[in-house]
Amino acid sequence: MAFIEIENLSVTFHAKGRHVRAVEGVSLSVEEKGSFGLVGESGSGKSTILRAICGLAPVTGGSIRIGGAPVPTPRGRAFAAQVQMVFQDPYASLHPRHTIDRVLSEPLAIHGAGDADRRVMQALTDVGLPTSFRFRYPHQLSGGQRQRVAIARALMLEPKILLLDEPTSALDASVQAETLNLLARLRAERGLTFLMVSHDLAVIDHMCDRVLVMQHGRAVEELSREDLAGSRMKTDYARSLFEASADRML
Amino acid sequence: MTLLSVKNLRVTFDTEAGRVEAVRGVSFALGRERLGIVGESGSGKTMTGRSVLRLIRPPGRIEADEMIFDGQDLMRASEKDMRALRGQRIAMVMQDPKYSLNPVMKVGAQLMEGLRQRDRIGRAAAYDRAIAALEAVQIRDPARVMEAYPHELSGGMGQRVMIAMMLIPNPDLLIADEPTSALDVTVQAEVLKILDDLVKSRGMGLIFISHDLRLVSRFCDRVLVMYKGRVVEELAARDLMQARHPYTQGLLNCLPRIGGDRGPLPGLDRAAEWAN
Numbered sequence: 304m305a306f307i308e309i310e311n312l313s314v315t316f317h318a319k320g321r322h323v324r325a326v327e328g329v330s331l332s333v334e335e336k337g338s339f340g341l342v343g344e345s346g347s348g349k350s351t352i353l354r355a356i357c358g359l360a361p362v363t364g365g366s367i368r369i370g371g372a373p374v375p376t377p378r379g380r381a382f383a384a385q386v387q388m389v390f391q392d393p394y395a396s397l398h399p400r401h402t403i404d405r406v407l408s409e410p411l412a413i414h415g416a417g418d419a420d421r422r423v424m425q426a427l428t429d430v431g432l433p434t435s436f437r438f439r440y441p442h443q444l445s446g447g448q449r450q451r452v453a454i455a456r457a458l459m460l461e462p463k464i465l466l467l468d469e470p471t472s473a474l475d476a477s478v479q480a481e482t483l484n485l486l487a488r489l490r491a492e493r494g495l496t497f498l499m500v501s502h503d504l505a506v507i508d509h510m511c512d513r514v515l516v517m518q519h520g521r522a523v524e525e526l527s528r529e530d531l532a533g534s535r536m537k538t539d540y541a542r543s544l545f546e547a548s549a550d551r552m553l
Numbered sequence: 554m555t556l557l558s559v560k561n562l563r564v565t566f567d568t569e570a571g572r573v574e575a576v577r578g579v580s581f582a583l584g585r586e587r588l589g590i591v592g593e594s595g596s597g598k599t600m601t602g603r604s605v606l607r608l609i610r611p612p613g614r615i616e617a618d619e620m621i622f623d624g625q626d627l628m629r630a631s632e633k634d635m636r637a638l639r640g641q642r643i644a645m646v647m648q649d650p651k652y653s654l655n656p657v658m659k660v661g662a663q664l665m666e667g668l669r670q671r672d673r674i675g676r677a678a679a680y681d682r683a684i685a686a687l688e689a690v691q692i693r694d695p696a697r698v699m700e701a702y703p704h705e706l707s708g709g710m711g712q713r714v715m716i717a718m719m720l721i722p723n724p725d726l727l728i729a730d731e732p733t734s735a736l737d738v739t740v741q742a743e744v745l746k747i748l749d750d751l752v753k754s755r756g757m758g759l760i761f762i763s764h765d766l767r768l769v770s771r772f773c774d775r776v777l778v779m780y781k782g783r784v785v786e787e788l789a790a791r792d793l794m795q796a797r798h799p800y801t802q803g804l805l806n807c808l809p810r811i812g813g814d815r816g817p818l819p820g821l822d823r824a825a826e827w828a829n
Contacts, residue, residue: 476808477803480820505808506809508812509815531812533812548811550768
């Protein structure tokens, strides 16, 4: 049975009398310890799906199940202990006036987990940061270091699922490589399930077993990793996306 | 024929924390071709591009043995001469249309402003020229885009508007600083195609600044690879996969590939001597 099951999900935003259908009737399922990718152009609704799972976007139709049970609204602490998100921009997603220590210990305080001191040190070590960074502020770190902090924060509660929204697109190539390696290692060590959004097909191919191509809020085509590498697409849109990424084969 | 020749370009910033050398002795020559400059953040690629237009504010300083554009020494040109060159003969497309277009001015007014002020042409003629420029970058509905504000356009449309604006005076040299980084791959391919057609049909020189090595190798004729303010390697774009310098090789190797083996990606070990 699938660990994450999304059926016929719709997300509609209402603003000034206009309806924007960001996601329309998308279904997907991810196995436990699996890794699933979402690709598509901006505005295709891929990030909105992650946000809807977290309760950051309104679910207006369909269902989201995790481990067989429908997600509660509001999501609540039990959900947060199981599902965490890493955002795209490490410059925008960390509080500029909170130290790394505060960023990392806040989830522990909310969930009443003890032993904060040891856990914060361990979390920094786990993502490959020196423990001397503990009392620094985000502006004292580079983009790649900040993204490591964001990953450490997401892992503080030892969740089962990580939702990754373009986790490396703001980073340089060599830093991207380090971050992808870190994510792959953590996934293997902790048996995490990934649901990952990226516009870079090479990143998705490197990290994910299956990928869903999206356009205008709808699912276009689901591909296995083998289909992608062998360019076995059935739809024109998936093919055009693949061809635009042809230099990613080199 | 050489359009631009730069010898020993240096950009330094005197800051409270000491001297920062952003560009350290870069030399290159450009004909009517597509030259790519690649490097990671902080490598000095943007500063190199901006230096050509002398667009570096104090405390930054530009020094060069020579910076000759079409027979004119840019290092000795007066501010007035530079103003005559900027936009007219050397144009620059910036990275992000969100920050580079005036948010409170309609696209049409921004496109026509230069024509009206600089070329002193009438409103109707300026309107026609602006519409033609939008058509040249394949905007399907130019009359609507003329009436739109920048926030009403998508990223790809905004970037096309920027390119259209820069191409109106028909410059000899276009400097494009990460023109497609904010765009999706499919839109990126369209914008590159437009740039490519324009370079070919108008015989412009193009300096294409990007962090994306594979994109540059596909799109440009020649590539300069920069590291810490220096050019570490210059090579023909088609030979990029046979790069010699360990930094260029490292940059290529750390990229994931479609159909790759999914093993850990090699890191980039930076040797201290590359910076010298």
